[in-house]
Amino acid sequence: MRKQSEIKYEMKLLSSLVKVFQDETPVYRPECQVLSALWGETVSFQAAYTGDFFMRERLEVRVVSPIADHVRVRTVEQVPVGRATNGIVDDNYLKTTSGLYPDLLRDPKDGKVIVCSNQWRSLWIDVEVTEEIPAGEYEIEIQLVKEEKTVCSAVQKLTVYGVTLPKQEIMHTEWMHADCLADYYHVEVFSEEHWKLLENYFTESVKRGCNMMLTPLFTSPLDTAVGLERTTTQLIEVEVKDGEYIFGFEQMKRWIDLCKKCGIEYFEMSHLFSQWGAKCAPKVVAMVDGKEEKIFGWHTPAVGEYTRFLQSFLPQLIEKLKEWQIADVTYFHISDEPREEHLESFRAAKESLGHMLDGFHTFDALSSYEFYRHGLIDKPIPGNNEIEEFLEHGLTEMWTYYCTGQFYEVSNRFMSMPSARNRIYGIQLYKYDIIGILHWGYNFYNSQFSIEHINPYEVTDAGNAFPAGDPFIVYPGADGYPEESIRMMVHYEALTDLRALKLLESLTSKEYVMELIEGDLAEPITFKKYPKSDMYLITLRNKVNREIAKRVPDSKS
Incomplete structure (x- = not known):
């Protein structure tokens, strides 16, 4: 057995847009770690970690920060993906093969997380930014602790601006399948147990922008x-x-x-x-x-x-x-x-x-x-791959949606896609003044055509019918509360981006905001053409926050 002094642990800060696979070493990108927020939103980042030892360990997670009470830490769990794509793919997928993909977000038991030998995993850190947090600069240190000794840690900085994010304007529906809750939890439809489940799932959906x-x-x-x-x-x-x-x-x-x-x-x-x-x-x-x-x-x-x-x-x-x-x-x-x-x-x-x-x-x-x-x-x-025909005919106040059929070039949130492809949606919705968005699967826990019920922790593709991630964005927690996914949180970020853009527009103009969005791009954004990098989205949001703060008195510490 190796001596404790020979065991090595490592932690890297990552943005919320990175997906950490167990067998891939993540890259720390300082250009993506600048994090800022307005009051009334939850912002997220990640801390990837690994260890070089013989067997797995359970280590305590600690948060050291003056705003620690506003910080929530969850583990990113790998889930099985059978069908990753629809076969036809563009050049903007992370992977196209079956395997384990990071998606499920889970609160750690007893405040401890599993560190697997020579495998990378990540912690998902949310900061709920309320008006209780004064404007200013904050440090959030994430520590892994063994026997009261910190074996690795990382410090994320967060800038909070004293401006409240406005209420969401866009209509947003993620289809709630009430039967799937009754079927999965084995309760009678519209029994008191079912109504309690519905309340838990309704509350969670509203929290993330539905x-x-x-x-x-x-x-x-x-x-x-x-x-x-x-x-x-x-x-x-x-x-x-x-x-x-x-x-x-x-x-x-x-x-x-x-x-x-x-x-x-x-x-x-x-x-x-x-x-x-x-x-x-x-x-x-x-x-x-x-x-x-x-x-x-x-x-x-x-x-x-x-x-x-x-x-x-x-x-x-x-x-x-x-x-x-x-x-x-x-x-x-x-x-x-x-x-x-x-x-x-x-x-x-x-x-x-x-x-x-x-x-x-x-x-x-x-x-x-x-x-x-x-x-x-x-x-x-119309689907976001078909909407341009409607826009060309001069339609305004448009809705749009995506599902399994929107897999080529356009935004979507399959597990096999990079998270940036999910988050860019907010900027597209802003540019085209979209008034409503729809998705068919908040919690579809059946196989395709509802032929049989499935366990979404084991089957993420409706029985190999749709790319994994299309049928649902929450998992049915054992306690009757939904467990969130990376995809849900990133989609929420897209909606908060949209709210921030709307706020800046109210302080300036649509033209001013569009210049910020497209001014450094080689071509205008459409539903099929858009920036692919994490850095673009993170940098733009920070820029928008600073522009808002400039125009609101007393918004800085």
Whole structure:
């Protein structure tokens, strides 16, 4: 056994945009370690560490700083990736092969972390910058301690400016799959245990920039194989009596109240018709002669008896939305991701609604401009790889989204992509004045088409269907609280960048901010062309913070 004096430990500071793989030595980049913040945001950095010894060790982590009470340290855990890409890749991926990838963020047990022999791991450090921290310069020392002796450490400097980051303006929805929580935790849908889980997950999503909630009027017809069904998560109680439909709204009222309690500001009603073309009704269960029956689903066409059902249901729903004072912030979905070949079936479904949704926004994720040209959608949500056609037609107040299909050239957050490709999204959203963003997977813990349930700690690609990281951004913690991911934190950073850019614009002008963004670039930023370096993003944000501080009196210590 080697003597303690011969064991070597090492720690390196890294930015939040680095992904540390166990078998790769990370590079310390001082140009990326300048960290600044405004009040009202959480800023992050990393400390990578390793040791040269025979077996693994558990060492204590300590934070030494005058603002230590605002610092949270988590370990970055490696997770298995089966499908890393969609096969076609550009030159902006970290890896394209299966393996272990850094993603899961986990609070250390007993304040100790595992140091693996000759493997690199990293600590993820968050600083929650509140107005309790006076403007000024601070040092944050991260230590690994063995038997009361510090074996390695690193010091990160942070500049806090005394300016409050403004409230997020952009609408942001990450689809919450209520059934996946019930399935994973083995609780009854809408039991008290389920409601507690929902509150935990709602709270976490709001904390990281979500302000809109997908509301399952009926079981959401999303990623479900034709002929199969997902676990019933239906907020609306339905009874069929003497050929008429009777509706109850108690569960939905509880959902809305919980959303408001957690900070949700906007509501999107689940899709009124089946995915990929609106050809069928969603699954609807009802009490019929005292027994629960599935009265609509894949076996019923979108237009027909389901039309009569909606004619009875939607006016009553709208009255409730008005009563609950959320009608002005409610959006309706027709059908998810229709393609051009679905134009006629989508049209038939939309026209079957008549004027029932007049005064409400209808919006859907789609890629064909034809749906908008034919007046079938009020707010199109094109993928960020398709949005340029919509912009070229002069559309403003646009939404956009990405998922598994946005894998070439554009921003996304697959585990195989560099984090900068995730964070650049905020700058793109700012440039194009995007008003809303959508993603389908906050917590999709099923295989593709919901054929089976999966354990997301073991399967990160929906059963080898999508690039790992696409189906979810939080993991289902054993205590009923979600565990965050690198991808979620970096996406949050993109949204705080957007808020800072908006603040600087309010103090100067859009033109001034765009000159800061693009002034040193060889070509303008688009959704497909943008800076790839970590340094660009970090330097720009620091520059924006300094420009804000210049214009706000007493913002410096």
